[in-house]
Amino acid sequence: MSNKSKVAQEKERWESNVVNKLINKFPERNANFTTGSWMPLERLGLPKDCGEEYFEKLGFPGEYPFTRGVQPTMYRGRFWTMRQYAGFGTAEESNERYKYLLNAGQTGLSIAFDLPTQIGYDSDAEESIGEVGKVGVAIDSLADMEILFDGIPLDKVSTSMTINAPAAVLLAFYIAVAEKQGVTKDKLNGTIQNDILKEYIARGTYIFPPKPSLRLITNIFDYCSREVPNWNTISISGYHIREAGSTAAQEVAFTLADGIEYVRAAIEVGLDVDVFSGRLSFFFNAHNDLLEEVAKFRAARRIWAKIMKEKFQAQNPKSMMLRFHTQTGGSTLTAQQPDNNIVRVAIQTLAAVLGGTQSLHTNSRDEALGLPTEQSVQIALRTQQIVAHESGVANTIDPLAGSYIVEEMTDRIESEVWDYINKIESIGGMVKAIEKGYVQKQIQDSAYRYQKEIESSERIIVGVNKFQTKEDQPEDILEVNPRLREIQSQKIADVKAKRNNEKVANKLAALEAGAKNPDVNLMPLILDAAREYATLGEICNVLRKEFGEYKESIVL
Amino acid sequence: MSEKVRILIAKPGLDGHDRGAKYIARALKDEGYEVIYTGLRQTPDSIVATAIQEDVQFIGLSLLSGAHKELFPKIVDKLKEQEASDIHVFGGGVIPDRDIPFLLEHGVEAVFTPGTPISDVVKFIESVK
Amino acid sequence: MxxxxxxxxxxxxxxxxxxxxxxxxxxxxxxxxxxxxxxxxxxxxxxxxxxxxxxxxxxxxxxxxxxxxxxxxxxxxxxxxxxxxxxxxxxxxxxxxxxxxxxxxxxxxxxxxxxxxxxxxxxxxxxxxxxxxxxxxxxxxxxxxxxxxxxxxxxxxxxxxxxxxxxxxxxxxxxxxxxxxxxxxxxxxxxxxxxxxxxxxxxxxxxxxxxxxxxxxxxxxxxxxxxxxxxxxxxxxxxxxxxxxxxNRLTHKRKKRVREEIQHLLISKIMTVINKNLETEKNIDHWAEKLISGEISPYSFFNQKIKNFLEESSENADTN
The missing domain is CATH 3.40.50.300 (P-loop containing nucleotide triphosphate hydrolases)
Structure with a gap:
């Protein structure tokens, strides 16, 4: 039997069994796709002739090993979700920005919280001085969350929340707001980042040590699989690992190694791999090296599929799919000649789309200077819309497949990633590798090398070490109200005066008792406290007392 | 006698982005300086206490969260309170140009924004040490 | 002070x-x-x-x-x-x-x-x-x-x-x-x-x-x-x-420590004095060449140097 006929046979099988079934339910955007000059455009480019290797390594979109994409029709069915990460100042200000973005054609919300919220401090805490409302919105209690989503029906939007150590608390606030809107939990769509391991490695917003942190995470997996079935319970993030200076392969390797740790933790507490794995999602970075980035995304899908199938014996194909969000690379933006960043973001957008992302945030040109202005955010969103509607790359699936160099790079990244994963497994898993500083060291060495290359001009960054111009920075950089901490503190005082403090104390005591018993799922207890307007800080302090706090231990 | 310039690289506030701080620490080491690195989430009090115990000549502050206008001057003031104003303070991170004059007025002696080559930092250290 | x-x-x-x-x-x-x-x-x-x-x-x-x-x-x-x-x-x-x-x-x-x-x-x-x-x-x-x-x-x-x-x-x-x-x-x-x-x-x-x-x-x-x-x-x-x-081990330990320190101290002090007198830093290359070429032999050359140094210092002590 010739291979040629096998490709043809397989294609026929895929189209009739997989694609057509889907199209019957969810038709593609157009009945026919053509290029800009009306040339017909195939759904999927395929080799005319190939060996078995093709089926093992690439296969078909929506099928194992998912190298070519997780859905059978990809962007011909529906574009990726355009999701701009936003939030600053008070809940009122952020609420306004969200409504603006939804009106501008954005299809999902992505909430940025300020650092005190991310680290579980109320705005009036000593530690919060200077930081309230700075890198995101300040949320202290359910009262703030009600304002944040005022006029936004939670059954109609999908909401992604960049929250990790106190993810359970913010999810509880979100559920409580939905309840007040009359939206039941099973109607909620969205994601919490909830990825603590990369906080220890690269991002720094940890609170508790690894063990209780992993407990909170598996509590959420378990709770949501029963109560909030459409919620993505974790977004395992390589984005920040890359921002910290890793290579593309390290980004994938350490992210997937984190993923392995979470799956293992969940299985250890008795969860069924095929029940929770489908709700795992990932989050990657997109940098300027277009072809390498595309290869990276493809390799990541293939490796994760293998991990889930072979290492964890998942049966359900959904458990093997690496679905991911992408953000363009913040660290690639320059403060010099900030308009150049629009071009960088456009290239990175293309990388994410050619790599098959499920959702995308595009950075604004002025983010190396501070918070983005409304106009900059609009350009960033338009960049995605231009790639979606004008570039044509969304009209055929995985268009770079079969390029000798892209396939070569995909293989190479895969093999490098396996080396790292095996090394981490030999150390005893990701928690131990982090404690040992192995992961941090790899990243720092790459970051140092990169920066040295810029210093020596071996690596050219336009406008920074070549093609410099004298320039003044734009004036319209957003500034956050410096009185925000006072404003938020007043709000906390008001909440505390109005709520039933006895009830709050009871709910917090129940949480404390629950925290002492490792067999208790803390999610319902946190939700009970949230409903009574216990503050984020109060809830986290109960857990701090029981769990202790993580201390950074690795230097350089 | 072997005198060495000692420099504290510190991250005030809650910001967890330490790529820049770690780079500068390592690069200054490679330039022959002794660098003390204290990690994330340092308060103005702990930074000043550390600088004094370590008897550093310089404190380099790195901050990307936007809290520099609150936190940097606080550290300068606390040094004054402790009669340690001879310690030079410089800063870096995501700091818009328009904030630089404010920081300079408040006792921060130099501000290095992203893209500054390490040689500029060395030049600064050598010129005021 | x-x-x-x-x-x-x-x-x-x-x-x-x-x-x-x-x-x-x-x-x-x-x-x-x-x-x-x-x-x-x-x-x-x-x-x-x-x-x-x-x-x-x-x-x-x-x-x-x-x-x-x-x-x-x-x-x-x-x-x-x-x-x-x-x-x-x-x-x-x-x-x-x-x-x-x-x-x-x-x-x-x-x-x-x-x-x-x-x-x-x-x-x-x-x-x-x-x-x-x-x-x-x-x-x-x-x-x-x-x-x-x-x-x-x-x-x-x-x-x-x-x-x-x-x-x-x-x-x-x-x-x-x-x-x-x-x-x-x-x-x-x-x-x-x-x-x-x-x-x-x-x-x-x-x-x-x-x-x-x-x-x-x-x-x-x-x-x-x-x-x-x-x-x-x-x-x-x-x-x-x-x-x-x-x-009594602590006393013993501490005494041993002090003894070692004294030895370190003496060696480094004497080294400093001798190096200064012989201008070691200035001469060391020159001596090395002489040793390599066989012009001098190591022990007699340096014994003589030390002897001269000791005599000079005792003369100085006498005149003081």
Whole structure:
């Protein structure tokens, strides 16, 4: 039997069994796709002739090993979700920005919280001085969350929340707001980042040590699989690992190694791999090296599929799919000649789309200077819309497949990633590798090398070490109200005066008792406290007392 | 006698982005300086206490969260309170140009924004040490 | 000297400045140390050493907690290596002790080895004196654990705590040669890690080879990160220390230490005088050439040089 006929046979099988079934339910955007000059455009480019290797390594979109994409029709069915990460100042200000973005054609919300919220401090805490409302919105209690989503029906939007150590608390606030809107939990769509391991490695917003942190995470997996079935319970993030200076392969390797740790933790507490794995999602970075980035995304899908199938014996194909969000690379933006960043973001957008992302945030040109202005955010969103509607790359699936160099790079990244994963497994898993500083060291060495290359001009960054111009920075950089901490503190005082403090104390005591018993799922207890307007800080302090706090231990 | 310039690289506030701080620490080491690195989430009090115990000549502050206008001057003031104003303070991170004059007025002696080559930092250290 | 008074009063800034003075080998250093010397001798000095990654700094952090709760004033000197290439260093041990940064009764100082072999910075002894005179009850020296060169810590510390962790593989082999014997107390940290039983067996075997010792070196299991075994460890240290004292071993140890210091001091003083007189730095290349070409032979040439030097100095002494 010739291979040629096998490709043809397989294609026929895929189209009739997989694609057509889907199209019957969810038709593609157009009945026919053509290029800009009306040339017909195939759904999927395929080799005319190939060996078995093709089926093992690439296969078909929506099928194992998912190298070519997780859905059978990809962007011909529906574009990726355009999701701009936003939030600053008070809940009122952020609420306004969200409504603006939804009106501008954005299809999902992505909430940025300020650092005190991310680290579980109320705005009036000593530690919060200077930081309230700075890198995101300040949320202290359910009262703030009600304002944040005022006029936004939670059954109609999908909401992604960049929250990790106190993810359970913010999810509880979100559920409580939905309840007040009359939206039941099973109607909620969205994601919490909830990825603590990369906080220890690269991002720094940890609170508790690894063990209780992993407990909170598996509590959420378990709770949501029963109560909030459409919620993505974790977004395992390589984005920040890359921002910290890793290579593309390290980004994938350490992210997937984190993923392995979470799956293992969940299985250890008795969860069924095929029940929770489908709700795992990932989050990657997109940098300027277009072809390498595309290869990276493809390799990541293939490796994760293998991990889930072979290492964890998942049966359900959904458990093997690496679905991911992408953000363009913040660290690639320059403060010099900030308009150049629009071009960088456009290239990175293309990388994410050619790599098959499920959702995308595009950075604004002025983010190396501070918070983005409304106009900059609009350009960033338009960049995605231009790639979606004008570039044509969304009209055929995985268009770079079969390029000798892209396939070569995909293989190479895969093999490098396996080396790292095996090394981490030999150390005893990701928690131990982090404690040992192995992961941090790899990243720092790459970051140092990169920066040295810029210093020596071996690596050219336009406008920074070549093609410099004298320039003044734009004036319209957003500034956050410096009185925000006072404003938020007043709000906390008001909440505390109005709520039933006895009830709050009871709910917090129940949480404390629950925290002492490792067999208790803390999610319902946190939700009970949230409903009574216990503050984020109060809830986290109960857990701090029981769990202790993580201390950074690795230097350089 | 072997005198060495000692420099504290510190991250005030809650910001967890330490790529820049770690780079500068390592690069200054490679330039022959002794660098003390204290990690994330340092308060103005702990930074000043550390600088004094370590008897550093310089404190380099790195901050990307936007809290520099609150936190940097606080550290300068606390040094004054402790009669340690001879310690030079410089800063870096995501700091818009328009904030630089404010920081300079408040006792921060130099501000290095992203893209500054390490040689500029060395030049600064050598010129005021 | 104003600095002396301020150090004796325990002023933190002055203590820090004084350590810089001794660390840099400043010309005023000798006078300074002599002026505070009579106030020294009250502090207890613990040395903490072990291979990289053994968790020494975290352990020290927890020991500070314990000693502070007893009301003691604690100082830490954390020694890290200088880069042999640039002479610079990144000193990060105190990162794990930063919760004590603002406690006025805890003083933490990072020191770079500045090319001094032996794992303990060259002027550590004098830095300990500064802290001792300033009224710190306990001084903990954390030194680089890099194999055999850390033996010098026993020249500074009353008690050496050797921290080991499972899974070091061949490293323990290297440690066995020399370093393993320097510990007074053996701390097996990260006791929840695989291989702890093996490590414990190895340490006990090694200790059994040391032969009979009335003090018997304690072996303590800890998990510093989780604050497990720390209270027991401090009890063990106290108990060991009091036994050191009553058995007169402490006096013996300290005397031995001072003897060694005197020898170091004499050698370096004499070296300085002789090098100055012979203008060694200026002449050394020239001598080397002469030796290589066979123009002179090593012993008679230098014996003559030293003889001339001694005669000159006695003549000078006579005329004075």
């Amino acid at each position: 104003e600095l002396v008074d301020r150090v004796l009063k325990g002023e933190i800034r002055a203590v820090a400045k004084a350590i810089t003075l001794v660390e840099n080998g400043h010309p005023d250093k000798e006078k300074f140390i002599d002026s505070i010397y009579s106030k020294c001798g009250n502090a207890v000095v613990w040395g903490v050493t072990g291979p990289p990654g053994a968790g020494k700094s975290t352990l020290v952090d927890k020991l500070i907690d314990q000693e502070r709760s007893k009301g003691k004033k604690v100082a830490v000197i954390a020694v890290d290596p200088s880069s042999p290439f640039s002479g610079g260093a990144v000193l990060g041990d105190r990162l794990r002790m930063q919760s004590h940064a603002t406690d006025p009764n805890v003083f933490i100082r990072s020191m770079a080895s500045r090319g001094h072999l032996g794992g303990v910075a060259g002027n550590t002894t004098d830095a300990v004196r500064v802290l001792d005179a300033a009224g710190y009850d306990l001084i903990i020296i954390e030194s680089i654990g890099v194999g055999q060169t850390e033996i010098e810590i026993i020249e500074v510390a009353d008690i050496v705590l050797l921290v080991l962790v499972p899974g070091m593989g061949d490293e323990i082999q290297a440690l066995k040669a020399g370093v393993m014997e320097i510990g007074d107390i053996y701390i097996l940290n990260k006791k929840d890690h695989d291989g702890i039983e093996k490590l414990e067996a190895e340490v006990n075997y090694m200790l059994s080879l040391k032969g009979y010792d009335e003090l018997k070196n304690p072996v303590v299991l800890t998990s510093a990160v989780e604050n497990i075994g720390i209270v027991e460890l401090t009890h063990t240290i106290e108990d060991y220390y009091s036994r050191l004292k009553t058995s």
